[in-house]
Amino acid sequence: MDKFFDFDRTVEALQYGFVQDALIAAAILGVLAGVLGPLIVSRNMAFSVHGTSELAVTGGAAALLLGVGVGFGALAGAIVAALVLGLMARKGSEHDSVIGVVLAFGLGLGVLFLWLYPGRASNKFGLLFGQVITVDRSSILLLAVCAVVVLAALSVIYRPLMFASVDPDVAKARGVPTGVLAPIFAVLVGVATALGVQTVGALLVLSLMVTPAAAAARMTASPLRATILSVVFAEVAVLGGIILSLSPGVPVSAFVTAISFLIYIGARLYSRVRVAA
Template sequence: MYFDFSNYGDILALVQASVFAGAVLGIVGGLIGVFVMQRDMAFAVHGISELSFAGAAGALLIGANVVLGSVVGSLIAAAIIGVLGARARDRNSIIGVLMPFGLGLGILFLALYPGRSGNKFGLLTGQIISVNFDQLGALVGISVAVLIVLLLVWRPLSFDSLDPEVAAARGVPSRWLSLVFMLLLGLTIAVSVQVIGALLVLALLVTPAAAALRVSASPIMVPVLSMLFGLVSAVGGILIAIGSSLPISPFITTISFVIYLVCRLIGWRRGKALTRVPSTVEAVG
């Protein structure tokens, strides 16, 4: 491992598409990650990413568009989980079946692929040059579509995520919302795989939201903080990786994890401060 920032500006100009894609994905991943945490679906993110990886690897093998292959794999997995996994127990068992199948299928496709090994490795761990300007339009288009649909269903989806029983009693179409959310999640994972790789996509779709929930319970501040943490993790990781011989993913995951640790520490200190207040009042009384 080495760091060389002597030609940083020139290299940065070559990876502008990756930086912009990372910024968009950090924002979208941070936003949808709030619902992932509320609906306790972190395991589903990993399961869908394996099928997304298989789809991307299959597209790479046959010379098709890798983004399209990733999207197809993600949507298939998301639809299966959304339709068959209405209950948590069923959902986890389905994900447990899909994960090894998707990973094994992806590894098979990569083993058969005769091209550069860097392309194979990039699907798993991300690459600094994994996104070109031809792919950027598709990534941004998918991300914007996810954002628009997510904003349209925000209120009923929030209600269903926080209190599904009451939401169902009030006539909220929980099953359809679950399916829509799974498809949106699948699309987000598909585009995230192109930047951070299939194995570590949780760093953009789970960790920022988990960190935000440690420092706030506000329905406004949690999404804002989650998007901010996702943006800092994605863009910061890419900017550091530019001068390194390592892939993008270790830097993105490290920044994301550090943010989570800081937020957890803040939440812990705040909790201790709150527990001291009643004790002080009792002592005075």
């Protein structure tokens, strides 16, 4: 039986073009997830990210069925989901229930589309658990363009969005358009989430979009330092997860989630030691 981790086999795998493409895509995704993550955590949007990622599967499944690019389908599905959730869940009291309703409907459609799809089962499972071999140069180009657009848009709205995230009532009283910022940010998160589906899969994209930021929030209260740490943690998780998955051939999401969880546990221990000191 092969060793669970074979260094020579991993080094050999790193020479393949598709693996290098996957690492480039993962690095871009890590930056996006790391920058957006602290805002997601501060705005209590973890469940929303989960719902958006699941509905990205619906868009990807529809794309498989129609014979078009899965990345474009997942992107379209996530954007539509983000808009619907951002517009329908404006009241905090109904936020979770709206996400649950839309999520259930979208998953039902996704299951139907996957059942109707006559192609290989690996394509279906790739939407759920990630598949690095599906990342090619066109996927990298789409990811890079979307990342630039998301980061550029975020740079414009960052300050009022941060204000609205920390104290929404005061921000609204000061004239910050919180009703407009919410759906805009939801769309930006939807784009990043959809791009993560192809790399780590929809079921576990939450670990990359939320866990590194949650760990960073445990270590510092500074928004800038939290963002930097979040990016570093996300990069370690996604790049490390891909590299560790090469030798045993295990789905990359298993390692990404494990690394993210260990980082989070370490951050919690650090915060306890710091408080005790």
